[in-house]
Amino acid sequence: MIVAAESCDIEGGIVCTPSNVNELFVFKPIFYIGEIGISRTHFLIIFAALLVVIFLFAGLRKKSVVPSKIQSVVESLVTLIREDIAMNVIGKGGEAYVPYLLSLFMFILVGNLFEVTPLINFPITSRIAIPLLLSLITYVLFLVAGIRKQGKEYFTHLIWPPGLPVALKPLVGLIEFASTLIVRPVSLAVRLFANLVAGHLMLSLLLVSGYFFIYQNGVWPVPGKIPIGVAWYTFGLAIYGFEIVVSILQAYIFTLLSAVYIQTSLHPEH
């Protein structure tokens, strides 16, 4: 945003470049591997995965009986996913989903925290591809789990809960079909995506606004506007703290909901 905004020339009549909002989301390749152009987004997606691997490796390589600080953090995170999500939410059979849920949580968490990471300031989950991909994996997983557990009756039970009056079957069937098979994956993806996009935009706007109130086109400081700029900056910093919480919370919610969906397939009686 700042780079884009600096191209503005108010006195010259040019309000701002780029000329439309979509250009903010076009990421040009920063380097090439063969003929494949790697943009900053691609790089950050891979970088997020590598950071997760490095973090887990750093935390678990020593295998000390008395854990170090980083080992304690990693163990706490794994325990959170294993005990509080996989075992408590899914219940019996939940252990098998721990690798997936842990990977999901860590990947989303690091991807989200890029929003508030200095010099990165871009959450990879604010690109729809990532939330959509992860929600599709969850979708496939809970469908497969349901089919393996309940066989052909899975879809019947999914759409028409047992004991449903015949008269209600068309209506409920339609609602359940839409809510379970369409809305679930979409809402899962959109929730994460929208939260991170909103947070990212809000943070960018507040901090860029603050910057512009203080510094405009080489004028430093802009007379009379410093208090406004400082106020925006302060508000932006408060939102910055808030976004850290949002990043963690959204990773947790996505993982938790994935576990809930898997649980509904494995234990329909609940």
Add this chain to the structure above:
Amino acid sequence: MNINLVTFLAEAEESSSGLELLLPATSELVAGIFAFAIVFFFVWKWALPALDETLSARSEAIEGQISKAKNEKYEAQKTREDYQKLVANADEEVRKIIDEGKATAEKLKEGIVNEAKEEAETIIEKARADSEAERDRISSEIKSEVANLSLEISEKVASSMSKGDQEKLINEFIKEMGSDK
């Protein structure tokens, strides 16, 4: 609002439906699949087994420590019981020693008293015998003295009497002395 701004906004509105934002870029999907696969395989094949190994080792270590602590507690309890037994035995021993001491003292006391009594009796007896002997001696001496005196008297008397009268008188006198005793 100047013309440029109006033009810019109009162009932006025309050229942007915002739909691009909601459509996933294929290249990002591929990158996402690749990245997530890296994370998943690492977690599945290395991180969780490593963590389980660590937790298992820790669990064993804790169980070992608990077991060791239990053994130490048991040993401590056993030692305590032994000490308590020793203390109890010592009390009993002391009591026994005291009782024995008391009994010995009683015996000694009794012996000493008896010995003292015997000695006293012996002394008394001896004293009595001595006294008797003394009395006899004194009595004999007195008798002898009396006899001598009698003899002196009798000599004096006898000088005026015949020898036969003298002896008769002496014998009667001695007889009387003996009966007086």
